[in-house]
Amino acid sequence: MERLTEGHEALAESLQLLHADVQGIVLSVKELTESGKALTESGKGLTESIVELRELAKDHAILLKGHADLIGDLARIAAGHEQRVQRLQGHQA
Numbered sequence: 001m002e003r004l005t006e007g008h009e010a011l012a013e014s015l016q017l018l019h020a021d022v023q024g025i026v027l028s029v030k031e032l033t034e035s036g037k038a039l040t041e042s043g044k045g046l047t048e049s050i051v052e053l054r055e056l057a058k059d060h061a062i063l064l065k066g067h068a069d070l071i072g073d074l075a076r077i078a079a080g081h082e083q084r085v086q087r088l089q090g091h092q093a
Helices: 002-092
Strands: none
Touching: none
């Protein structure tokens, strides 16, 4: 009977340890699940930021092209003025 009681106590202790281990695993899984949810939300925010950045880059490219066109126009105007000045200087000589 004493051996049976000792075996029962050992089994009960093993079950308590197993229960504690399972509880620890359950808490770890819950923490991982919450971390995964937070990471997913963060990823969504990052994706939205990337989309916004892409749109801003497109707008910036359009502005840069406009500036390049204006600079080209100014260069043509300056070349035309330079030619006129040279013609006027040629008539005065």
